[in-house]
Amino acid sequence: MKRLVLLVTITLACGTAGVWAADVIAQRRELMHADGIAAKKLFDMSKGTVPFDLAVAQASLKTLANGAEKTPLLFPDDSKTGGGTAALPAIWQNKTDFNARFTKFGKDVAEAIAKTKDEASFKDIAPKVFENCGGCHELYKAKSS
Numbered sequence: 001m002k003r004l005v006l007l008v009t010i011t012l013a014c015g016t017a018g019v020w021a022a023d024v025i026a027q028r029r030e031l032m033h034a035d036g037i038a039a040k041k042l043f044d045m046s047k048g049t050v051p052f053d054l055a056v057a058q059a060s061l062k063t064l065a066n067g068a069e070k071t072p073l074l075f076p077d078d079s080k081t082g083g084g085t086a087a088l089p090a091i092w093q094n095k096t097d098f099n100a101r102f103t104k105f106g107k108d109v110a111e112a113i114a115k116t117k118d119e120a121s122f123k124d125i126a127p128k129v130f131e132n133c134g135g136c137h138e139l140y141k142a143k144s145s
């Protein structure tokens with residue numbers, strides 16, 4: 001009987017962990033998706049293909065700040081596969097570097113929020129923000145085919 005209880009407990013625990021893993025994958029992908037939309041607006045304004053708008057720039061930077069803060073918490077050990085994830089195993093082999101990149105990303109975004117006062121100051125700082133995206137994806141995200 002004790003054994004059965006134990007077995008049921010383990011099964012339930014695994015089941016919960018499975019749901020939790022799928023959930024964090026969906027959450028981190030959603031945050032990154034929001035980063036992608038915000039970054040597109042920022043990128044277009046930095047290239048001048050879309051007119052600069054201070055409110056849009058600041059709002060988009062805040063989306064990135066939110067992502068930089070929350071995304072690194074969404075890579076637990078049991079979320080390496082599933083949920084259509086593009087996360088590479090290298091993340092879990094280099095967790096310190098991976099997390100440090102999110103910290104740097106957050107710092108650069110905070111600097112951009114502080115320094116963006118007008119179009120010129122925005123264009124000056126924007127590239128520093130974008131470098132973070134490609135740098136991390138290169139090492140830790142599977143290329144989309």
Ligand code: HEC
Nearest residue numbers: 029032033035036039085086087101102105132133136141
């Ligand atoms: C420190 C690492 C890191 C940084 C910085 C980073 N990303 Fe990501 N990004 C990832 C990882 C890892 C994934 C894959 C997540 C998954 O599929 O589980 C991802 C996925 C994405 C996706 C796909 C989301 C989806 O729909 O699945 C987009 C879009 C994206 N990132 C945009 C950006 C943009 C834009 C920036 C910069 C403003 C950025 N990322 C910065 C690590 C990073």
